[in-house]
Amino acid sequence: MKPHDLKVHLEKILSEAGYKIDRFNVFPAARKEFGDFSTNVAFKMQDPSQKKPDTKKIIHLIQQDEWIKENFEKIEEKNSFINFFLKDRLIYSTISEILSRKHEYGKSPYGQNKKILVEFVSANPTGPLTIAHGRQAAFGEAISRILSFSGYKVDREYYLNDCGRQMELLGISLKAHYLQMKGIPAEIPEDGYRGNYMKDIARKLPEGCENRDNVFFENVAREKILQTIKDDLKDFSVHFDRWFSEKHLRSSGSVEKIIEQLKKKEFVYRADGALWFRSTAFGDDKDRVLIKQDSSYTYLAPDIAYHADKIQRGYDMLINLWGPDHAGYVPRIKAAVAACGFSPEKLRIIIVQLTTLYRGKEKLSMSTRKGQFITLRQLMDEVGPDATKFFFLFRRAESHLDFDLELAKKKTEENPVYYIQYAFVRAKHIMMFARERHFTDDEVAGADFSLLKEEDEIEILKKLKNFPLTVEQSARTLEVSKIAHYILELAGAFHSYYQKFRVVDENRKVSCARLALVKCFLTVMHNGLELLGISKPEKM
């Protein structure tokens, strides 16, 4: 049972009794002594003239209901909240539910099979992925997994800016690096790319490329860099269904087409020798140029075409993960989507804030062009992919976080991810130990769960019971950190329990019940770690 189920029933009971309540909440109890669920409904029904709500009448009414009687042991008032205590068998039924649903536990039809496109990373192929891209990659991957677990049909997409001025510059830069290497005087452009990765690419080029044109070098650089990006993502367990090429978008005529459509709807106009998009009609601060005086496109034009393309592909919702430097870009792309006849609320843009890197006290400034940056690869090598991921996913996307590299390296073993994985390994070990003692799956599944009477056991059970709710909340709010925090809490409860009680002990019946609990713990941990994309070690 979820809080929502109880809420629906309470609404029914109260409306049948003739009460009208605006909005009230039913939520998991904040404290043990408050039972399992709490509601603030009494406050919402309160007569404004009274100082305290009259809960007695309401409780009496609720207690008459058959469904309530069937499911709840008792209902109490405390500080004008109404607390519900579930019957024991409902708490224990969580175990059977987890044992039977296994890796499906927490899965829900919440998303109603709606199609969602998650677009993320989308870094220009002008250099290796940085730590900032890493954070977006971790988020995008986890959000995709959570949504798909919650009943959405999810596609992940990477928008590839594989043409335009930055690409030209990349080609020119590579050629200059190559020539310099051959001892031929050449200058890397002021705003060109000068990182070591460029020198590496130049070094691997065959002899005799001196007279090749810039396009040749551009193609080589783009392909090489794209390959390293793909390798980085693969090693970070981040997967894309589609790489959407801007070059193809442009050559397909989509840009012209969408501008034509906007013209028909009179959302564009000519002024000062340029073509403007009337984004102010959709709440933007000012109108935006689509075609410049020199008749070339601005960045916005193909981007509108790209979003129009997404919409045409029939998605019910679009999610974009952007860096904070694009925050100001949100109103105009929402406007564009609205102009295409798509509800702007269905485009959810998550701004993933930057991580400021420190080495001790020293703040590291990052610039792709100058080649000064910490790459995702370096971070993975130094801290490990799991710890890196967890580090990102534990925080909300909007938090601007500081990260000290020295500290991260030094404290690797104290990273919460090890705490979590250790709990998992411990539980695994117990199951192995039990197998050696000839406990069978059937014996465990058939145990008398009501033997789990210890406070710590009930606490774990209640946490396990809340997993589906946590997943749903995470899917609704797109906040991945909820899952990470949930897992950490669950791991903590298990560690504490482990310390106090032996699972496999003399009393075989109790052992069986406890083994069932451990098994459930493992299942939920597995499901949670899977959603975050963090590995589940057998040993440490």
Place this chain on the structure above:
RNA sequence: GCGCUUGUAGCUCAACCGGAUAGAGCGCUGGCCUCCGGAGCCAGAGGCUGUGGGUUCAACUCCCACCAAGCGCGCCA
């Protein structure tokens, strides 16, 4: 100057979209291995939730002003 985001324990972050005594990890102090792995557990210290107002039965959460940090404000991409 304007806009967006963020200010919570010494540090890094939570707090279930207004709820009950603001919680974890790290660090600090003191304890705990004859027994499923001590990468763990237990106890303790540590807070005017940036500041000042307001709304409410109830504010970390909403509103206003201010302070501080980050990022934006091109016919760049």
